[in-house]
Amino acid sequence: MRSRFPGRALRGAVAAAGAVALAAGLVACGGGSGSSKNGGSQGKDTVTVAFRTPNWILPISAPGFTQGENAIFGQALYRSLYQYKLDGTAQYNIDPQRSMAEPPVVSDGGRTLTITLKDNTWSDGKPVTTKDIQFWYDLVTANKDRWASYRAGGFPDNIAQWSIKDDKTFSITTTKVYNTAWFVDNQLNRITPVPQHAWDKDSATAVVNDLASTPQGARKVFDFLTAASKDPKTYDSNELWKVTSGPWKLAKYVPNGEVTLTAQPNYSGVDKPKLAKVVLRPFTSDDSEFNVLRAGDIDYGYVPAANQSQEGYLKSKGYTVSPWYGWSVTYLQLNFNNPKTGVLFQQPYLRQAMQMLIDQPTISKVIWSGTAAPTCGPVPAKPGTNGTDATGCAYSFDPAKAKELLESHGWKVTPDGQTTCQTAGTGPNQCGEGIAAGTALNLTVTSQTGFAATTKMFAEIKSQMAKLGIQLTIKEVPDSVAVTPACKPTEATCSWDMSFFGSQGSWYYPAFASGERLFATDAPVNLGSYSNPEADKLIEATQFSGDESTLKAYNDFLAKDLPVLWMPNPVFQVSAYRSGLQGVEPQDPMNLMYFQDWSWK
Amino acid sequence: MVRYLITRLGQALVVVVIVTVIAFLILHLLPGGAARATLGKEATLEQLAAFNHEMGYDRPWIQQYGMYVQRLLHGDLGYSYQLNQTVVEAISQRLPKTMVLSLLSTLLAIVLAIPLGVIQAVRRNRWPDYAITSLSLLAYATPIFFMGLMMIILFSQVWPILPPEAPQGFTVAEVLADPAGLVLPTVTLAIVTIAVYSRYVRSAMVDNLNENYVRTARSKGLSERRVVLRHTLRNGLFPIIALLGMYLPALFSGALVVESLFNFPGMGQLFWQAALKRDFPILLGVTVIISIATVLGALVADLLYAAVDPRVRLRRSTT
Numbered sequence: 001m002r003s004r005f006p007g008r009a010l011r012g013a014v015a016a017a018g019a020v021a022l023a024a025g026l027v028a029c030g031g032g033s034g035s036s037k038n039g040g041s042q043g044k045d046t047v048t049v050a051f052r053t054p055n056w057i058l059p060i061s062a063p064g065f066t067q068g069e070n071a072i073f074g075q076a077l078y079r080s081l082y083q084y085k086l087d088g089t090a091q092y093n094i095d096p097q098r099s100m101a102e103p104p105v106v107s108d109g110g111r112t113l114t115i116t117l118k119d120n121t122w123s124d125g126k127p128v129t130t131k132d133i134q135f136w137y138d139l140v141t142a143n144k145d146r147w148a149s150y151r152a153g154g155f156p157d158n159i160a161q162w163s164i165k166d167d168k169t170f171s172i173t174t175t176k177v178y179n180t181a182w183f184v185d186n187q188l189n190r191i192t193p194v195p196q197h198a199w200d201k202d203s204a205t206a207v208v209n210d211l212a213s214t215p216q217g218a219r220k221v222f223d224f225l226t227a228a229s230k231d232p233k234t235y236d237s238n239e240l241w242k243v244t245s246g247p248w249k250l251a252k253y254v255p256n257g258e259v260t261l262t263a264q265p266n267y268s269g270v271d272k273p274k275l276a277k278v279v280l281r282p283f284t285s286d287d288s289e290f291n292v293l294r295a296g297d298i299d300y301g302y303v304p305a306a307n308q309s310q311e312g313y314l315k316s317k318g319y320t321v322s323p324w325y326g327w328s329v330t331y332l333q334l335n336f337n338n339p340k341t342g343v344l345f346q347q348p349y350l351r352q353a354m355q356m357l358i359d360q361p362t363i364s365k366v367i368w369s370g371t372a373a374p375t376c377g378p379v380p381a382k383p384g385t386n387g388t389d390a391t392g393c394a395y396s397f398d399p400a401k402a403k404e405l406l407e408s409h410g411w412k413v414t415p416d417g418q419t420t421c422q423t424a425g426t427g428p429n430q431c432g433e434g435i436a437a438g439t440a441l442n443l444t445v446t447s448q449t450g451f452a453a454t455t456k457m458f459a460e461i462k463s464q465m466a467k468l469g470i471q472l473t474i475k476e477v478p479d480s481v482a483v484t485p486a487c488k489p490t491e492a493t494c495s496w497d498m499s500f501f502g503s504q505g506s507w508y509y510p511a512f513a514s515g516e517r518l519f520a521t522d523a524p525v526n527l528g529s530y531s532n533p534e535a536d537k538l539i540e541a542t543q544f545s546g547d548e549s550t551l552k553a554y555n556d557f558l559a560k561d562l563p564v565l566w567m568p569n570p571v572f573q574v575s576a577y578r579s580g581l582q583g584v585e586p587q588d589p590m591n592l593m594y595f596q597d598w599s600w601k
Numbered sequence: 602m603v604r605y606l607i608t609r610l611g612q613a614l615v616v617v618v619i620v621t622v623i624a625f626l627i628l629h630l631l632p633g634g635a636a637r638a639t640l641g642k643e644a645t646l647e648q649l650a651a652f653n654h655e656m657g658y659d660r661p662w663i664q665q666y667g668m669y670v671q672r673l674l675h676g677d678l679g680y681s682y683q684l685n686q687t688v689v690e691a692i693s694q695r696l697p698k699t700m701v702l703s704l705l706s707t708l709l710a711i712v713l714a715i716p717l718g719v720i721q722a723v724r725r726n727r728w729p730d731y732a733i734t735s736l737s738l739l740a741y742a743t744p745i746f747f748m749g750l751m752m753i754i755l756f757s758q759v760w761p762i763l764p765p766e767a768p769q770g771f772t773v774a775e776v777l778a779d780p781a782g783l784v785l786p787t788v789t790l791a792i793v794t795i796a797v798y799s800r801y802v803r804s805a806m807v808d809n810l811n812e813n814y815v816r817t818a819r820s821k822g823l824s825e826r827r828v829v830l831r832h833t834l835r836n837g838l839f840p841i842i843a844l845l846g847m848y849l850p851a852l853f854s855g856a857l858v859v860e861s862l863f864n865f866p867g868m869g870q871l872f873w874q875a876a877l878k879r880d881f882p883i884l885l886g887v888t889v890i891i892s893i894a895t896v897l898g899a900l901v902a903d904l905l906y907a908a909v910d911p912r913v914r915l916r917r918s919t920t
Contacts, residue, residue, distance in 0.1 A: 055685040288864035295765040478877040483642045
């Protein structure tokens with residue numbers, strides 16, 4: 001009797017397991033999913049793209065919603081007045097094909113720019129006119145405190161006169177004479193025509209009128225539009241978002257999920273979509289994205305840094321793997337205001353010595369597998385052109401010279417020990433102002449977690465610095481903490497020494513790579529509180545002088561003065577797309593994606 | 602019974618309040634402000650200040666907590682800037698999907714673990730016991746991330762019969778409409794649970810099979826099958842009932858690793874991403890939900906225990 005039970009139970013258990021396996025098998029076959037149901041779209045008129053879910057649709061950016069995916073999504077639906085390209089072929093970098101207006105005509109000694117719109121229509125067939133530009137201007141002027149692109153003193157504060165000439169022409173007169181290239185690239189890039197005939201109202205049921213023509217009315221309209229944009233679950237059903245100017249229309253939107261764009265049949269631009277549908281699929285992690293990419297279930301994705309050794313496998317599966325170079329620079333932020341270590345960073349020789357201990361070419365080549373390039377100064381090199389070569393950098397990797405610099409300024413260098421200030425004082429051979437005798441070079445780097453290459457990079461830098469007795473402590477934290485705040489020495493938050501948030505590039509520029517937001521005294525993203533009157537003068541010159549040499553002068557000065565330590569600049573991402581998908585290249589260095597150029601062979 | 606329930610619910614309420622206070626304090630001690638995390642490095646000081654003011658982060662924490670509780674009592678868990686959604690929307694989008702995955706994996710685990718545990722007990726110290734024990738330990742010791750990855754490589758890449766990601770549907774119906782997508786994440790999640798549950802069942806069954814009541818049943822001439830299934834198994838399931846009660850919070854909190862690996866945006870991912878981005882409203886909202894689930898889970902376990910074990914009811918009624 002006893003022997004009967006286990007046999008039956010065993011059979012029962014096997015039967016249960018078999019049933020589960022069978023069910024799984026049936027599900028796999030019957031569901032028809034396999035790898036193909038959600039799969040890639042090669043040979044069809046659809047493309048599936050790995051893409052974070054955008055969460056802002058109003059083409060006037062709001063603080064907190066300026067992420068790259070929102071910019072790409074926004075451009076797919078609402079084109080900016082000007083689109084830019086950095087290949088050096090176009091006046092003011094304006095892309096003549098994609099832009100909605102002709103390049104501006106400059107008059108009045110550079111103060112007035114007259115702009116003529118091209119013949120474009122909204123998706124409902126109505127023409128895009130200067131009324132739509134005026135509507136945008138009224139909205140941002142009355143709501144600049146709620147507009148992410150607003151900077152005190154910048155657009156629209158720097159507009160003395162805004163006038164509409166006719167349906168197609170308007171002019172802007174500035175308060176000062178600006179460098180036209182700077183103004184066109186970094187100020188006019190904010191203008192996005194918005195459909196006045198559909199949006200100029202303060203509720204869904206209200207009748208469209210000229211409500212936004214007064215500041216009070218413009219605030220009401222902005223409230224209404226913002227509230228609609230804060231309701232993502234209605235993006236694909238709200239009538240507001242059905243009137244668009246871009247090449248795509250929103251067919252389906254799942255909050256924090258998949259987004260489907262379909263070709264806009266009434267698109268009036270010249271770059272008509274070649275595909276019928278683009279599916280934007282978000283992923284919960286790099287691993288899940290890469291697993292799906294390996295399985296061939298998406299047409300365009302990215303190779304996470306940890307998986308770059310699998311490039312060959314992806315190629316064997318019919319993918320093209322291509323680095324996406326950004327119009328960016330990467331740096332290690334120094335806190336000049338730190339009450340303890342700020343005095344160290346104030347010393348140019350010390351910054352120079354530390355820069356000489358960062359072997360950018362080797363790190364770029366070995367640690368970043370060639371997908372990073374040395375940063376030499378604040379103005380990026382032409383994307384993808386400089387490889388891993390550091391030729392032209394003001395300070396190349398030179399530990400011997402770094403040691404000499406320290407010793408010649410009163411430091412007792414103790415290799416693999418603790419280098420200390422031996423000769424305090426402000427003389428040429430002394431440590432410098434505020435540095436007491438016996439001060440050690442112990443510094444903490446707050447760096448991003450989750451990037452294997454970044455971890456290895458700082459291990460290498462730490463090792464090089466230790467050879468000269470500079471002791472680094474690397475503290476890895478989430479992205480949000482790695483962006484250390486600008487601070488005053490008296491504030492509790494000012495205890496950080498150095499910070500790094502450049503695993504995908506520290507800073508991406510608009511078309512004109514000037515530094516008024518980064519390195520000018522009190523600039524909003526001058527997180528380390530660097531201040532140099534000469535730098536301020538040169539930065540101002542890039543904004544106000546038409547002389548093309550100003551940008552070079554600014555770059556050369558800051559490349560040497562080291563407001564930060566220049567670091568290898570990683571690509572924005574390593575893209576992988578099906579080899580049959582054409583039009584993906586060139587990948588826009590300013591991180592936009594033009595799906596309308598994509599097609600299957 | 603009613604009095605007992607009311608007492609337990611009162612205790613639960615106190616626990617939830619304490620948890621929210623602790624969570625609130627810890628979150629506000631985290632380095633890196635929510636404003637910078639949300640608005641990014643380009644945000645101006647004015648924008649940061651405006652954000653902190655709008656969210657109430659510029660007020661004393663006790664005041665912030667008071668406002669939070671006030672909103673909570675009205676069913677308002679706050680708004681997430683990071684997601685551009687209310688917390689209620691974000692949770693209600695993910696919770697049902699997480700529950701589908703967790704329930705399916707638990708069901709699968711129970712269906713397989715109980716017979717496996719029984720076999721081990723009945724065939725104690727013989728090859729089926731050794732084989733299942735070895736496999737259980739292997740499953741238990743294998744990191745779930747590695748196991749999931751192996752599943753994907755085997756069944757989506759080497760033999761591409763199953764999709765490498767979970768269903769991408771928005772609603773539960775859409776998720777269930779893609780059963781193939783559920784297979785790998787469900788099985789991955791279930792494997793470790795099977796290993797744990799089967800060990801508990803084995804242990805309880807072995808204990809019970811040595812009890813006098815089993816000997817009595819056998820001496821009465823009952824078949825071994827009847828002795829095991831009718832008399833012993835019920836008592837052998839007590840540990841599983843306790844485990845199921847404690848499993849309730851997991852049902853709500855999701856499975857971070859599996860969600861990450863199989864692209865299944867559930868509660869685990871929601872909490873993890875919120876932690877990385879200092880999304881305080883989401884962190885607090887999820888904490889509240891999970892703490893409620895935890896205390897309710899303990900309560901449900903107690904009630905179930907009482908339902909299946911007359912001794913518990915008897916003890917309770919005599920005290």
